[in-house]
Amino acid sequence: MTQERLIKVEALTRVEGEGGLFVRLVGDRIEDVQLTIFEPPRLFEALLRGRKLEEVPDITARICGICPVAYQMSSVHALEAALGIEITEDIRRLRRLLYCGEWIESHALHVHLLHAPDFLGYDSGIDMAKDFPNEVNRGLRLKKHGNQLLEVLGGRAIHPINVAVGGFYRAPRRDELTPLIPDFEWGLQAAVETTRWLATLNFPDFTRAYDMVSLVHPDEYPMNEGRVTSTTGAAWDVRDYEREFHEEHVAHSTALQSSRGERQACYHVGPLARVNLNRERLSPTARRIADEIGFETPCQNPFRAIVARGMEIIHAYEEALDILRTYRPPTIARIKYEHRAGEGCAATEAPRGLIYHRYEVDAAGLVTFAKIVPPTSQNQRQIEDDLRDYLPRILTDDDVATTRKCEQLVRCYDPCISCSTHFLKLTVQRDG
């Protein structure tokens, strides 16, 4: 008789937010894989209704303490679309600069403190620091730079206060930004070192035929805009996002799960998708290092996402330096606008991947509808699918070892569970 066997990770660690993993096996056959998310729902889409649209970037930032800028950027672009606001090039550059800060901060944290310990056999980055003091200290310094940039430009690193619909409440003075340049010059070199080091890690031999999705912009590495593009070659205008990508509510999760197309297939968003789709638009140094370490694209090994993150840190530093060096405070920090009823959507690239927002606002400037699709919900089904494929290859009788390996795979996606619990159903429920 075949024994049923359960592998449970009660609480996934070194990820943002709280979730678990549940695998049911009968013999060697995998019956069920669930990425369970028990993060309590916070009902953001509901509580946004009736709020002033100016509050949206502040409120949505609170969805996630680790990538608040992604929420702020997506929401302001979506609202600007609804209000018909055209931002200036200056504001656009400052927004990219802010996003650079978040990418550096978020990637540096993930790479050094959350994921590298998996490859090197530690419980935490803090434990790892005993044997890898240079790497961890370098990572902390990189992370600090990201935070410093967020603090100068955003007012603070977590839940920045300077992001406004139409631009910024106040553009930083030159003397506030330029002192960052020496640190960023150091950081660019440090990020190169980090990436070289990451490339030496021991990656499990595991590749899949992913459908990877990210924004693609003809002139730049994607952050705030672009067409939603798949490695299959398909591409959509952001306004068509909801026609292609769907969400569904499953019992084991307080997050909604996304899927693509009529087949309801899973897909993969994040740094690996971005690098695969935009390699030639990485900054020169990032491209050079990619070549140097022999990073081949398309890369279909999820474990190598950590290297993609390294390259994105380099890119963010290099782009930030470019903006910092040439910075002149814009004459207009915030575009003036009138309230009007409307609808708008936008997608940007959070550190963890594509994030989509759509809002409806009324003539009084109040939000009447909000839909937010963060990256982790889009990856959730892909993660389960990966596990189904990966488990048979690593399965032994040692449950502890098995779960560790499963967790390592889950962490490749840097899942942000706090983010993933704010999904909106597809049809609007409105009273009256």
Add this chain to the structure above:
Amino acid sequence: MTALDLLQKAHFASKLPAAVLERLAAIARVVEWNEGALIFREGDHRDDLYVLSSGHVTLEVNVPGRGLTRILTVRSGELLAWSALLGDGRMTTSAIATEPTQAIAISGRELRQLCEADHEVGYHVMGQVASALSQRLLATRLQLLDLFAKPH
């Protein structure tokens, strides 16, 4: 010394007119207790009230769970067992002489009669009792405030 002599010296009686003092002395007598003597027990019925002329009396209350707790000491010149005059004669504390103690004892019943019969006397006596009690009330309040307790 006679009760009158002693009364004249007592702080309690210091403001009473001579005529009133004499009326009081007429119903007073001198009593004495040895060190350690139980003068009365909490809950006892007593008719006498006392003005201490020498010595030292400690008032105690039985606090369940904490045992006998000393709440006040009464010294010469001060009033003891005022319940005999104002209350129903039931003692609210126990009183123990902690040294050889002498007092002027006045029958509460007779004193009440005297006060009723002669409002002049009553006015003066009650004034003094009220003054003594207000001082004791204030002291009690300060005690309740627990001024020397460790602040938090």
Add this chain to the structure above:
Amino acid sequence: MSAEPKPKIGVFKFASCDGCQLSLLAAEDELLTVAGKIDIAYFLEATSHIDAGPYDIALVEGSITTPSDALRIRDIRQRSKYLITIGACATAGGIQALRNWADHDEFVRAVYARPEYIETLATSTPIAEHVPVDFELRGCPINRHQLVEVIVSLVAGRRPKTPSHSVCLDCKRRGTVCITVAQGVPCLGPVTQSGCGAICPAYDRGCYGCFGPAKQCNTGSLSQQLLADGTPAPELVQLLRNYNGYAPEFRYESERLAGLNSEVIS
């Protein structure tokens, strides 16, 4: 080096964004030093090492929004010597406490296609409404320097101290011009507790109360003034009802204003 056992610290999360516990990892300069003074016994976001306690210090982030969390916090309390709540969710219910004034079932229906999968309470409440709390660290998010100060204080055997005065004092210390007086922008600074560094007015916007009510704040007088200056009551209600909206001083005033408003309308 003394061989004294290091205090065991657990970091726990309830309904929240992770930002406050992230503040510990965001204290890059201090992280490894602090980590050297303590035994991180439970901190899911940072380490796979899990120690079931008991803990000397529990740092609790997030508000109570589900029946199971209401039980879990009691369990953590029992296993912890010193329980500190960190952040507006834990100290005041957080932004999700907006549901406390709404039709909760309707909220859930609005967000989830299958509300029957969702088990939540109708309210989001601060930790202190469920268990005794030894120290509250305010902020949305908390200030990482204050967090380090609290941890280091406890390890060193001092009572942590955080200032309770208004944001205005910090604005003046840093030389920021009052945005309400000079520009007529509504600002909660006069009634909001210091701790953020008075950043919003320095970025040309009004304070929106991330650190909750200052000690003995006079919310009623401020809203009278803002009303008189032309801020409509519904806007004031929303200004008060955000990340610390359920903190008593803000809650009572927003409810008073909401009452005024409905009287005006009817």
Add this chain to the structure above:
Amino acid sequence: MTTNKTNASGEPGGVSPRTMSENIVRGLTPSGSPAGQVVAEPWGYHTVRIHEITPEVADVATYHLGFDDSAVAVAYRFQPGQFNMLYLPGFGEVPISLSADPRSSTTWAHTVRAVGNVTQKLASSKVGDTLGLRGPFGSGWPLHTAEGHDVVIVAGGLGIAPLRPAIYELLRQKNRFRSLTLLYGSRTPETILFEHELPEWSQRGMTVQLTVDRADAAWSGSVGVVTLLLDRLSLNDPQQTSVFMCGPEVMMRFVGKSALARGIPESQLWLSMERNMQCAIGLCGHCQLGPTFICKDGPVYRHDHLAPFLNVEGL
């Protein structure tokens, strides 16, 4: 050279009547010079070392501090009633009265109750540990104003600590005063400070009366608040009586009332106040009471100078 601590008139160097009278005038004229040793650099700390710790009662201990710098040690003087700022780096600073003989030469006693961060840290310190000290600050007890008088000292709780140097000085100069009485109230018999010294003080001619607020049957002494002791005290001549008091503010308020009711002139009542003190030099504003800063104009005040402000709530 122990002789140079007594000047030709037999007065201790730091407490000559002249200095003290200046000090009293200064009570309301802030332009006067600070009492006792002038502190040149108000933020200048001296390193002091704990030479000895005397546990007194629960949570209270006396720390005998000596200066590391011998020149400072020789020069240091204080007046009974003055205080020092004790600084424990990393924890903060607290004002603590000097609590032993002003003519001591090697160590300086501070009797401290562990209640806050700094004092609790001090309570866990050991002999040999160092801390910072600046001082002395504030006004002292103007003992010379009581010459020829019956001197009554009223102390409540820890309030006896700043009075103790005065007691030493009074006993030393006993002949200058008609009589010396100490009325000392404590919370319980267990919290009576300096209990072992009381018999000696009695023996040297001071009438010592103790009372406690609460006691069990093992206590045969007086029970009741310290104001009752003053109410009962028989006074030779109220006009020739001086009172020095220190204790909780409420206690002093009622001691003052009682003394006035007994006919003691208000100008002969002295009290030592407590407020939040941070700079100790009248520049931070924390310890203001009415028109005075307690750190600089006090802590010792003549009763009538403060009386209008003692009865106003929240001043």
Add this chain to the structure above:
Amino acid sequence: MPMNSTSSVFLARSDLQLLIDRLAEQGFEVIGPTISQAAIVYDRIHSVSELPQGWTDRQAPGEYRLERREDDQLFGYVVGPHSWKRYLFPPLTTLTTADLTTNGWQMRAADDNPPKYAFLGVRACELAAIRVQDKVFLEGAYVDPTYQRRRQNAFIVAVNCTQAASTCFCTSMETGPRCRSGFDLALTELPDGFEVEVGTPAGEALLLQLPTTPIAEQQLTDAEQRRQQAVDQITRKMDTEGIRDLLLTQLNHPRWEEVGQRCLSCTNCTMVCPTCFCSSVEEVADLEGQHSERERRWDSCFNLDFSYVSGGPVRRDIRSRYRQWLTHKLASWIDQFGSSGCVGCGRCITWCPVGIDITEEVAALREVGHDNK
């Protein structure tokens, strides 16, 4: 030593930059009025172009607005949210440092090498405020070294007001609007330049380096008229007759309760006040317990914790804290420092978010027992 105005000279507007340049050459850091955050603030300046040319300030209780002037005056405003105290008595000062050595804790005064400040545009009420703080920090039993180091090198270029704000009441406090002493140089702005008066030898020495010309009679008259215009515009009054005794005997006046209902206890009045000097000293320690600093920060008697003693705060309600501030400023200050703590600049009125007006409160307190029912 103040000199009389007959010795005044004329400095052309186009030469004002030279004044700034000479000061800079002598090693001064020039602090002057400039526009920032919708107000005229005091900040480091290098050039006349940074001055608020053609701007003025309209002030009322709880309200301040920058407005365009019809002319291009450089000093055509009154006073803003900053006062010079932020330079003489900085909001944050490290007083001492402590290091744990093998020989125990060693403390020393923190390094403090402040720049030499030159203040440009100091008004009469502000000169008075500096005099008040001099008394507090320099003339008492103890000298504050931080203030002293900054004050003794400061060079003061005063500017006479030619207009007043609705919140001004310096005439009641006898502190202005005319600058009479306490400056090195004093300017009165004319359409094409300045009447310059000399206050000290240092001022005179500087003036000798500038291309001044003798002043014409008409210019003197014009300057006087402009100064008189400021006097005429002051409408707000505070009756200071017997104010010390009045306030210290009205400690239980019902008005305290009433103003306590309005006061936000937010500390703004004390922070903008050019004479308020309260501070807290806090401990800033490193994580290793090896190094620690005593840091002084501006504080305010409006904070609940300000009066904290073991057991709790002494001033437990806003009423008592407002009373503390007002009675100190206007009454007990006189006992302590021999003058009022108020110079009539009106900042506390303008910058109170709910517009509490100190002159109105004093007037109400004069109505003894107006509401003793």
